[in-house]
Amino acid sequence: MKKTITLICFAFMAVCLTNAQEMVRSIKTNDWELILKKDMTYFIEPFGDKVTVKDYDYLQFITLPETLIFTSKEPQEPEGVLINGVRWATRNLASHGKFVEKPEDYGALFQWGRKGDGHEQRTSPNYPTNNYSEENGVVSGAGLDANGQIVSTHAAYGKFIKQDETPYDWRSPQINTLWNSGNETTPVKTANDPCPAGWRLPTQAELQSLINAGSKWGESNGVSGRYFGTVPNQIFLPAAGGRDHATGGVLHSGEYGFYWSSAVTGIYARYLGFYDGIVRVYGGNRAIGFSVRCVSDQ
Numbered sequence: 001m002k003k004t005i006t007l008i009c010f011a012f013m014a015v016c017l018t019n020a021q022e023m024v025r026s027i028k029t030n031d032w033e034l035i036l037k038k039d040m041t042y043f044i045e046p047f048g049d050k051v052t053v054k055d056y057d058y059l060q061f062i063t064l065p066e067t068l069i070f071t072s073k074e075p076q077e078p079e080g081v082l083i084n085g086v087r088w089a090t091r092n093l094a095s096h097g098k099f100v101e102k103p104e105d106y107g108a109l110f111q112w113g114r115k116g117d118g119h120e121q122r123t124s125p126n127y128p129t130n131n132y133s134e135e136n137g138v139v140s141g142a143g144l145d146a147n148g149q150i151v152s153t154h155a156a157y158g159k160f161i162k163q164d165e166t167p168y169d170w171r172s173p174q175i176n177t178l179w180n181s182g183n184e185t186t187p188v189k190t191a192n193d194p195c196p197a198g199w200r201l202p203t204q205a206e207l208q209s210l211i212n213a214g215s216k217w218g219e220s221n222g223v224s225g226r227y228f229g230t231v232p233n234q235i236f237l238p239a240a241g242g243r244d245h246a247t248g249g250v251l252h253s254g255e256y257g258f259y260w261s262s263a264v265t266g267i268y269a270r271y272l273g274f275y276d277g278i279v280r281v282y283g284g285n286r287a288i289g290f291s292v293r294c295v296s297d298q
Contacts, residue, residue, distance in 0.1 A: 081229065081233055081234065081235050083209070083210060083213045083228065084209045086206050086209055086210070086295050087295060087296035088202075088210065088235050088294075088295055089195075089199060089293060089295070090235055091105065092105065092106065092237075092238070092240065092292065093107050093116075093120075093195065093291070093292045093294065095108055095116050095118075095120060095194075096115055096116020096120070096194040097116070097195070097196045099196070102221070103220060103235070103238075104220040104221050104236065104238050106122070106238055106240035106241070107240065107291060108120035108121060109240070109242060109289030109290060110291075110292055111160065111161065111170045111286065111287055111289055112179070112260055112286040112288070113148070113170075113171075113175065113179055113192060113269070114150075114194075115147075115149055115193070115194055117150065117152075117158050118157075118159075119159055124158065125158075125159050125160070126159060126161075126162055127156040127160065127162065132248060134247055135162045135163075135246075136162070136163055137162045137163060138171065138172050139171050140172040140173070143156065144171060147178075147190070147192055148178050148192065149192060150171075160289060162247065162248050163245050164245070164246035166267070167286075168245050168286065168287050169285070169286040174267065174286070177190065178190065179193050179260075180193075180200075180262035184204060184205050184263060187201075187203050187262060189297055193262070195292065195294035195297075196294070198296065198298055199294035199297055200262070200294060200295060200297040201260060201262035201292065202261050202262065202293070202294070202295045203261055203262055204270040204281060207259070207271075207272045207281050208281055210229075210272070211228075211279055211280065213233075214228070214229065214230065215274070217275075217276040217277075218236075220236045220238070223238050223239075223254070224239045224254050224276075225239045225240075226239070226279060237259065237274075237291075237293060238291075239255055239257040239274070239275065240253060240257055240258075240291045241253035241254070241255065241256060241257075241258070242256070242258045242289055243288065243290075244288070244289075245288045250289075256273065256274065256275045257273070257275070257291065258271055258284070259271055259273075259290060259291050259292065260291070260292055261281075264286075265283050267285075267286075268285065269285075269286045270282070271284050
């Protein structure tokens with residue numbers, strides 16, 4: 001969504017603007033534009049036949065037009081970083097179709113194959129009972145829609161489904177194509193894939209390609225995780241932990257990172273796992289809650 005506000009500048013009038021929302025904003029004239037920094041206050045004042053735009057570090061004089069155009073627009077999703085031929089998003093998913101604000105933010109924990117319905121939030125309630133006891137909450141039959149997801153009228157909708165019995169999946173029967181209706185070589189994004197438009201879940205091969213690019217344990221703004229690739233083609237994956245399939249408890253935040261692929265092997269789904277010593281691709285129970293780092297689908 002884009003909004004445009006017209007500011008009419010008179011000789012006696014000054015305008016004060018603060019970019020306090022999570023948006024990208026700019027002040028624009030016919031041939032000049034200033035991108036506003038977040039949480040910075042700007043003073044716009046007439047100055048003879050010019051207008052000044054001032055923040056704490058910067059003073060700009062421009063020819064005074066009849067109007068100044070102040071524009072706000074929704075933030076653009078990151079363009080990504082190219083590593084070994086794969087373009088990776090720079091941030092985790094915060095929810096279905098939305099990235100977190102900063103690369104070090106933990107973000108959501110999705111059960112494998114589920115779209116974002118609220119269950120992926122780290123504090124979402126557990127099903128069938130909202131406690132940390134081990135339970136079997138598997139959903140089947142009329143509780144699933146045509147895409148294999150929880151119907152909105154079911155009690156499990158928007159909740160983390162606990163499952164302590166084999167095959168440790170949140171739904172029955174298991175379906176291997178919930179996040180990829182193609183294959184490893186030619187992946188096809190599904191309606192359940194929680195990545196924004198133009199992005200999708202990585203394949204197992206793409207996770208392995210990221211590992212092959214090299215990595216090191218480190219911190220970003222005080223958050224532990226691993227850097228993959230080499231500068232400038234490098235991304236940071238925070239050690240966001242995971243959510244236990246049997247109890248729904250969030251574990252190992254700041255110690256381990258777990259990132260889903262769209263691939264499966266037998267009853268398990270493939271994921272990237274790491275800590276300060278080892279990084280590799282594993283197989284995990286599909287009812288576990290793990291992070292998602294998207295790759296470009298273009």
